[in-house]
Amino acid sequence: MKIDSALQHITSVQNKGVKSKQSKDKAAGSTAGSVSDNVELTDTSSFMRELETQLADIPPEDAGKVESIRQAIADGTFKVDEEAVAEGMVQESIEQLSHQHNR
Numbered sequence: 001m002k003i004d005s006a007l008q009h010i011t012s013v014q015n016k017g018v019k020s021k022q023s024k025d026k027a028a029g030s031t032a033g034s035v036s037d038n039v040e041l042t043d044t045s046s047f048m049r050e051l052e053t054q055l056a057d058i059p060p061e062d063a064g065k066v067e068s069i070r071q072a073i074a075d076g077t078f079k080v081d082e083e084a085v086a087e088g089m090v091q092e093s094i095e096q097l098s099h100q101h102n103r
Contacts, residue, residue, distance in 0.1 A: 060066045072078035
């Protein structure tokens, strides 16, 4: 996955299976007697999409580092620090669990 397309991929995944209220109403009439799932977007969803658009326009903090990583990935020379990734995953899990516990 290219770094540039990461946000585009996220939005395309979010858009799959989303129906507008109007198409939901039409589908309800044609599927009488059958079970279906429906998704309605909230104002929060619209706000998140707006933020994603704004974030996509912000240049990276360290463009040189981003470019060197992009080039290393393209060359096949990028090495992942497994310990750093594992430590980050553990820390994120601890934070999520503590947030759930504090609710």
